[in-house]
Amino acid sequence: MELRLLRSFIAVAETRNFGAAARALMTTQPALTKQIQVLERQTGNTLFTRGRHGASLTAAGEALLADSTDLVRRADALALRMERVAMGAEGVLNVGFGMSTIDVAPRSVAAFRECHPAVDIRLEDMSSSVQFAAIREGSVHVGFVRLPAPPEMGTRVIRRDQLALAVPSGEAIPEPDRSSLRECLQDRPLIRLLKDRGPGLAAQTNELFTDLGCSPTVMYETSDLLTVLALVAAGAGWSLVPASASAIVPEGVQLIPIDLESAVWSVGTAWLLKSQSPLVPLFLQSVETNVKG
CATH class of the missing domain: 1.10.10.10 (Winged helix-like DNA-binding domain superfamily/Winged helix DNA-binding domain)
Known part of the structure; x- marks a missing residue:
């Protein structure tokens, strides 16, 4: 009928x-x-x-x-x-984020949810490489990632991040110049995030070690950044983490940013250029407003 x-x-x-x-x-x-x-x-x-x-x-x-x-x-x-x-007033939006956006991603999602309560927005922690794969297959609509992204994806730079030494409070802090960093890191056992949990971070630290010409060793490996920082706070050793991790650094840890080109990278949002979801541009606009604010 x-x-x-x-x-x-x-x-x-x-x-x-x-x-x-x-x-x-x-x-x-x-x-x-x-x-x-x-x-x-x-x-x-x-x-x-x-x-x-x-x-x-x-x-x-x-x-x-x-x-x-x-x-x-x-x-x-x-x-x-x-x-x-069709107008983006409701629907489902899946968002990925990694360590470098552990502060801005949840804040951006919370701001979007407040303005668009009818949208079911979900946030999942995953590395940039995993996010790129998920964006391609459509299970993630927007990712907060380490840039650059694959050519089939649109991107917007949010900010730059950099490596920082995580050192137990009270220990002597090395000078941030190249020779001092090389000397303090050479053969030093470090606490490290597992490579498959943070491949971007592993690649960036290797680039820094190559640039400095040093070869640290590994004392502990763990799958969680909070555990890395907890071990540093307990005095178990040093680590190299994103400077943006300052948002979650516990008491007992001091961060020393490393101002070398080999220790710096850009982070931003990424999405599939051919995406037809009206929620994607709506969310990107919200992120831009929230970051500027």
């Missing part, structure tokens, strides 16, 4: 008059009569009886009215919801 026919049927049932129903539907009475006749043929029942007091529902008409009203109401609600989804 066409929704158009059901709307005509409901209009006649509510007004109990074909003429009034035709005017409400902005059609002619003969056209409306034909629509009701089509619906009667489809249902195999007479739906109205006509008399001096207008059109009255038959028993079959009464039976059809409740379901027709519910069906049209749900169809209208679905159309409205699809319109809201």
Whole structure:
């Protein structure tokens, strides 16, 4: 049954008059009569009886009215919801983030959720390489990543991050110049995040070691940055972490940023250029506003 026919049927049932129903539907009475006749043929029942007091529902008409009203109401609600989804007013948005955006990503998601409560936005911690794969397959819509990104993705730079030495409080802090860093890191056992948990961080530290010409060793490896920092706080050793980790550094740890080109990288947002989701540009605009703020 066409929704158009059901709307005509409901209009006649509510007004109990074909003429009034035709005017409400902005059609002619003969056209409306034909629509009701089509619906009667489809249902195999007479739906109205006509008399001096207008059109009255038959028993079959009464039976059809409740379901027709519910069906049209749900169809209208679905159309409205699809319109809201197309406008970005609701839907699902999956967002990835890594260590370098452990502060800005949750804050950006919270700000977006406050402005768009009907959007189901989900945040998941994963490395940049894993985010790129998830963006390609569509399970992540926007990622907070280490740049550069693959060519099929759009990007916006948020800020620059850099490596920092995480040293137990109270220990002597090395001078941040190249020769002092080389001397203090050479053969020093470090606490390190597992490579498969932070491949970008591992690559950046290796680039720094090559630049300095030193070869630290590994004392502990763990899969969680908070555990790395906890071990440093406990005096177990030093580590190299993103300077942005200052947002989660516990008491007992001091960070010394390393101002060398080999220790610096850009972080930003990435998304699939061919994405059709209206939520992606809406979220990117929110991030830009939130970061500037």
